[in-house]
Amino acid sequence: VSSPRTALALAALLVAALLLFEVCARQLTGAWFTFGVHPEVLRQLELSLADQKRLAALDPAGAARYRRRFAALESLLGRLRVLAYNRDEVVGSYQTALLVVVAALAAAAGGVYLAGKMRQQGRLDRLRVALARLSAGEIDVEVGERRRDLIGRIGAMVEETSRAMARDRRRLASLENLAAWQEAARRQAHEMRTPLTAARLDLGRLIGLLEGGRDLDDFGDAGDAGEYGHRGDRGDAGDSGDTGDAGDAGRCRRRERRELAESVLQEIERLGRFTKAFTSFSRLPAPRLGRHDLGAFVAEFAATFGGAWPNLVLVVAAAPIAARPGGPGAAPASCSAAFDRDLLRQVLVNLCDNSSQALDSGPGTVTFRLGTLPPWVVLEVADDGSGISPAVLPRLFEPYATTRGVGQGMGLGLAISRKILLDHGGDLELARTSAAGSVFRLLLPGDQKEKSP
Amino acid sequence: VVTSRRAWIKSLAPALAAAASLARALPLLAERPGFELGAERMLVMATIPDVLSKAEVKPRLNSGLTTSFVFDVTATDGGGRTLKGGGLVEIRYELWDEVYLVAVAGADGRQRRDSLPSLDRLLAWWRGLKLPVLNAGDRLAAGKWHLDVDLSVIPFSRAEQSETQSWLSRSLTEERAGPTPPGETAPPAAAAAVPVSGVLDMLVSTSIKRRSVVSFEWRSELQVGPAGPAGSGVERRQ
Numbered sequence: 001v002s003s004p005r006t007a008l009a010l011a012a013l014l015v016a017a018l019l020l021f022e023v024c025a026r027q028l029t030g031a032w033f034t035f036g037v038h039p040e041v042l043r044q045l046e047l048s049l050a051d052q053k054r055l056a057a058l059d060p061a062g063a064a065r066y067r068r069r070f071a072a073l074e075s076l077l078g079r080l081r082v083l084a085y086n087r088d089e090v091v092g093s094y095q096t097a098l099l100v101v102v103a104a105l106a107a108a109a110g111g112v113y114l115a116g117k118m119r120q121q122g123r124l125d126r127l128r129v130a131l132a133r134l135s136a137g138e139i140d141v142e143v144g145e146r147r148r149d150l151i152g153r154i155g156a157m158v159e160e161t162s163r164a165m166a167r168d169r170r171r172l173a174s175l176e177n178l179a180a181w182q183e184a185a186r187r188q189a190h191e192m193r194t195p196l197t198a199a200r201l202d203l204g205r206l207i208g209l210l211e212g213g214r215d216l217d218d219f220g221d222a223g224d225a226g227e228y229g230h231r232g233d234r235g236d237a238g239d240s241g242d243t244g245d246a247g248d249a250g251r252c253r254r255r256e257r258r259e260l261a262e263s264v265l266q267e268i269e270r271l272g273r274f275t276k277a278f279t280s281f282s283r284l285p286a287p288r289l290g291r292h293d294l295g296a297f298v299a300e301f302a303a304t305f306g307g308a309w310p311n312l313v314l315v316v317a318a319a320p321i322a323a324r325p326g327g328p329g330a331a332p333a334s335c336s337a338a339f340d341r342d343l344l345r346q347v348l349v350n351l352c353d354n355s356s357q358a359l360d361s362g363p364g365t366v367t368f369r370l371g372t373l374p375p376w377v378v379l380e381v382a383d384d385g386s387g388i389s390p391a392v393l394p395r396l397f398e399p400y401a402t403t404r405g406v407g408q409g410m411g412l413g414l415a416i417s418r419k420i421l422l423d424h425g426g427d428l429e430l431a432r433t434s435a436a437g438s439v440f441r442l443l444l445p446g447d448q449k450e451k452s453p
Numbered sequence: 454v455v456t457s458r459r460a461w462i463k464s465l466a467p468a469l470a471a472a473a474s475l476a477r478a479l480p481l482l483a484e485r486p487g488f489e490l491g492a493e494r495m496l497v498m499a500t501i502p503d504v505l506s507k508a509e510v511k512p513r514l515n516s517g518l519t520t521s522f523v524f525d526v527t528a529t530d531g532g533g534r535t536l537k538g539g540g541l542v543e544i545r546y547e548l549w550d551e552v553y554l555v556a557v558a559g560a561d562g563r564q565r566r567d568s569l570p571s572l573d574r575l576l577a578w579w580r581g582l583k584l585p586v587l588n589a590g591d592r593l594a595a596g597k598w599h600l601d602v603d604l605s606v607i608p609f610s611r612a613e614q615s616e617t618q619s620w621l622s623r624s625l626t627e628e629r630a631g632p633t634p635p636g637e638t639a640p641p642a643a644a645a646a647v648p649v650s651g652v653l654d655m656l657v658s659t660s661i662k663r664r665s666v667v668s669f670e671w672r673s674e675l676q677v678g679p680a681g682p683a684g685s686g687v688e689r690r691q
Contacts (some may be wrong), residue, residue, distance in 0.1 A: 049548055070549055078518050082617040086661045093660035204581050 009112040016105040025097070038083040045077045130158050139166035171422055174397070178419045181399040186282035193277045196268055203265045210258040245333065261282045281399065281412050287340035287423050294335040294377060294444065298368045301348055308349075309356040317369040335370045337377040341396040343420045344442075347428070348381065350413035351440055356381035375441040384437040390429070396430060472525040486602050488586075488675050495561055496587035498524065499603070501594050503578050503670065505544075509667040510606055514553070514572070519545040519610035523665075525603040526586040528675070530596055538587030543610060544575070558666065559585035593677055605665035622658040 037043065049070055056066040084091065106422040123145065141162035145155030179332040295316075302314040313426045356364050364384050388396065395401040402411030418428040424444060431439040478503045487500030504510050504522070513520050522542040529535050541558040553569040555578065587593075609617075 032570065053549065053601065067549065074517055074548055078516075078609070078613060079617045079620050081516055081518055082613055085608055085666075086663070088661045089662055090657055093656050097656055 006325065009108075009115075012108050013105070013112065016101065016108055016327065020098075020101045020105055034087075036080050037087055042077065042080060044085070045073055045080070046378070049073050049077065055391075066239075092393070097126065114393070120151070123155075127151060127155055127158065130155065130162075134158060134162055134165075138162070139169060171427060175422050177398070178415060178422070181284045181415065182284070182419075185278040185399070187280035189275045189282060192271065192278075196271055196275060200265065200272070201259055202269050203268065207258055207261050207265070210261065211255050277412060281416055284419055287338060287343050287420065289338040289424070291336055291338050292341060294337045294339070294379060295370055297339075297341060297344070298370070298379065301345060302368065305349070305352065309352055310362050311359055311363050312352060312356050313363075313365045314352070315365055315367045317367050335372075335377055337446065339424055339444055340420075343424075347417040347420050347442065350417045351381050354413055355385055357440075358383070358385045372446065373443070375446045377444040377446050380431060380439055380443070382437060382439040386437075387435050388438055389432045393430070393433075397428070478616050484671075486600075486660065486671050486673055488591070488673065489678065491583075491585065492588070494589045494591070494593060496526070496527070496528070496589050496593065496675075497587050498540070498584045500587050501582055501584065502669070503579065504578065504604065504606070504669060505576055513606070513608050513666065514544060514575070515546045515661060516608065517546060517548050518608055518613055519543050521605075521607040521610055522664075523605045524584065524586060524604075527601040527603075528587060528589075528593070528655075529599045529601070531596065536587055536592055537588060538589075540584040540586045542582070545610075557582065557584065560588050561585040595677050598675040598677060599676050601675065602669075602671040603664060604669040604671075606667045606669075607665050609663065611663065614661055618658040618661050619622060621661070623656075 052066045052070040052073065056063040056070075059066070126143055126145070130141050133141045139162055141158060143155035143158050145152040299316050302316050306314050352366055355364060367380075367382045369380045369382065371380065393399060397414050399415040400411040401415075414428070421428040421442060421444070426443040426445055429441050429443070431441040433439070484502035485607075486498050486502060487498050490581070491497040503512065510520070520543070523539070524541070524620045525537070525539045527535060527537050538560050540560060543556045543644045545554045546552075547554055547568075551570075553572070553575045555575070557565045557568060567578065569578055
């Protein structure tokens, strides 16, 4: 029974069949009726009546008994005569009932057939339209089939295909976007790295000269830059004991110059770190996939990195993700997935970094919870921070999108994390955010998507 | 000679046709119902045609069932004014005592019962029966009235119809529930077990109708005046 309507139609047909059977049975058993009103039966009853009277005359002692029998026979005879008068009407009633029931049965069967045919045609039409939309490249196509018969299953497959197409398009667009950003980062890093290296070397040479007790006016062609670079680490020039040539004023001037040079060197080092971040973003390695137990991996991560963020407590939820409409379902006993442990660890570190910094040194908890959302294995990372500003949400996963101040971050963490997940054939998405915290959802291919992207 | 003989025969033809028509009409005229105005201007059918002796009726009188004679009388004056009335006569032959039990219900609201020991006495009683059919009152104004009388002969009474219906319905139920011991009634659950059976029982039992086995129609005229009514009519039998 595929639907309540079909069940109702079957029930109606069953009732009609029972009614038909009942009428037919009555018609057969109604033979007694024909027999009862047969003239011979009536004549014999009349004779019996006469016999009772004769018996009463012959046996006056039993007259009362014969009178009772007579009355019973008389009553029966009267009834049969009444029936005989209405024989045609009674038989006609039977025939009418039979005709009505057969007609109702035929009409019900025909109605059920036509209704089913029309309903099925309507469903096929909806399926055809959905397939046409799908073939035209539309995404998020809804067939609206809820039944689980063949058409319903085909509809579900069309919807699933549509969702997969939409997902793949989004992933492709993201990958293309990230690839463009990666290329830009690579070029920026390349353009910055060369002058930064040269500047770092010159500064090292300058610091070496200053430590050697020479004034800036004495600078000629520099010697080995590497030599001066090493010298830059040697401490205060004032401690060398060479105080006789220029006096105290000269020493102070040289110290001041050396400190300025070291400050510039620190800024160059900071630029170098940014360049390194660009480089690491532009040169993300391809994941080396291996099948691992995601639950064990997360537990290991929480144990290893539990003290990495002083303001965070890492918790692996014992209870799986609660099933919600459209949300992931409960995790199976073993949550196996194909992933690169190092890259996935980097993703979790990035997410925890973000949570830690969003808490602004306040205490918080990051909770890991496993689940499934076929064909995905899902890992949810939830914090109890203050949520993400709606202004950032549209560009949340784009590179350089950050709410932090200048110099406090490049805004590459989420972009890199998503790129890693996309390279896994999965995705990273923000499941929900509110004033009570944010939940990120890591989607990793399940058993059906183990191939490397 | 031949020509004069033919002419003589031709001259006799209209007379012969008139005589034949008169011969056909005489028995019908003799069986017309007669009416009279009784006390309190009650229209009484004083002469009722002898239908008991007719072949369609006489055998039924001894069936043991109650034969009902239902009279419907419609009086129409020249202006189209119509008055309706009627009466009922029931005759049942008591098979044990071999007497005819008769009951009369007229338009005067009174019921009369009688017991007649033989068919001859019954026929005589019928001939002398005066059946009030219309309580005319002031409505039966002086003048000429046309009276249409319909008589339906029904082979059993309403009580016998009802009793047979219930008996048949009970028998159908017992047939489905199995035999019921004497003195016991069938359990009501048996009928309720299959709802459709109840519908069929009702359909079958209510198919027992009181249809007339024969009916008669007469048309009479009644002149209402100071001298009292005078009527004449013909019978039409269905």
